[in-house]
Amino acid sequence: MSDELHEECGVLGIYRNDEGKNAAPLVYYGLYALQHRGQESAGIASNNHGSIELKKGLGLVGEVFRTEKLDSLHGNIAIGHVRYSTAGDGSVRSAQPLAGMCRLGELALAHNGNLVNAESLREMLTDEGVIFHTTTDSESILNLICQHGTRGIVAGIKNAMSLIKGAYVLVITIGDKLIGVRDPYGLHPMCIGKLPNDSGYILASETCALEAVDAEFVRDVLPGEIVIIDREGLHNIEPSRWCRKNLCVFELVYFARPDSVVDGVSVYDFRRRCGMKLAQQGRIDADVVMAVPDSGIPAAIGYAEASGIPYGEGLIKNKYMGRTFILPDQEQRDAAVRIKLAAIRHNIEGKRLVLIDDSIVRGTTLRRIVKLLRDEGAKEIHVCSASPEVRYSCYFGIDTPHREKLIAVQKSREEICEYIGADSITYLSEDSLREVCGEDLYCKACFDGNYPMEVPVSGGEMQ
DSSP states (O other): OTTOOOBSEEEEEEEESSTTSOSHHHHHHHHHHTGGGOOSEEEEEEEETTEEEEEEEESOHHHHOOHHHHHTOOSSEEEEEEEOOSSSOSSGGGOSOEEEEETTEEEEEEEEEEETTHHHHHHHHHHTTOOOSSSOTHHHHHHHHHHTGGGOHHHHHHHHHHHOOEEEEEEEEETTEEEEEEOTTOOSOOEEEEOGGGOEEEEESSTHHHHHTTOEEEEEOOTTOEEEEETTEEEEEOOSSOOOOOEETHIIIIISOTTOEETTEEHHHHHHHHHHHHHHTOOOOOSEEEEOTTTTHHHHHHHHHHHOOOBOOOEEEOTTOOSOOOOSSHHHHHHHHHHHEEEOHHHHTTOEEEEEESOOSSOHHHHHHHHHHHHTTOSEEEEEESSOOOOSOOOSSBOOOOGGGSHHHHSOHHHHHHHHTOSEEEEOOHHHHHHHHOSSOEEOHHHHOOOSSOOBOGGGOBO
């Protein structure tokens, strides 16, 4: 996505049946596969017979964990986390996993998502004497679980689930257990895999992490389900109340890796079909179809397939740049785009281009990309978004700006086209997106404003 939209994080847990084998190295490899879900911090908590050892830091997985750190993480159970902060500060203090002590023993937790009632929960817990060490809403979940720890870990988790509202996927380890939890709406994904030779299990945000540790896909965790892995194997606790899947459609549009399968849907094929639908919405006379890499590539391939216009590479992404640039002025941001994306002038000069991006949120980076292509001699640039206009803010873990800052709210299509410097602009229609989605089991609130639950408005009230 050209507008640098991010989701909060990715989570992972490993349970190895052999208590003499450390789980942390496998978590390390799994986190590498989930690095696209968060590049701000990384952490691993290992469970050695109920004793939690925690290592975390700011940066990419390979920057945070060196050999000596992994070697110090003992235990056959471990959980991991990669983070992009949408709630809380960006300090190492708020990096995850989080660890704590309850009456059942030491506990570690990693969370993907965002709570819509985080502020009221924090006030309630503070009034009860809880002292917070971070600014993240995940710490409230940890404290709510520990509140009812005397009745067992499952009772603690059910207590938390009865009070928290919003999006959450949790991996937890305590005692001899690895536990996975998915919110009743299934807003973000979690899957279960089996390690080679029945040597254990993995819980992960995406199936691409299973491939990294040579695990076999078992199934997706269901909305509202609690999955427990221990010495007796894998067992689950089904939801005690009504649940209905509302998977965040941006998981398929942008966040998930193209080689992942999310709730039975191939991410690559979903994006390819969005591109095909775009092409079917109207003919554009052009010489070549190009993508804003990387998430725009499958849609561009689908567009080329349906339109008959050849697909060609025009922008090459620098894969060695590391974390996203956060720069103070326009001149430096323009320079950053040129470092992050290089243009192939031979494929651009004198050509009429169809430029495919997965979505348009603010339009600022896309504007710089269009200028880059103009500077390389593009004759025409027709911008196509492989998703509808983003008109509403997200409250479930996607870092979208306040609604009034969304470009589709600020400007008409004609004004957006002029702002980004394109010759035309086309969005995937909401009807086309519904056709690609099939069953209505997705949260598309960022497009249509139909939230699956009450969300905050100004002043912290709910609507």
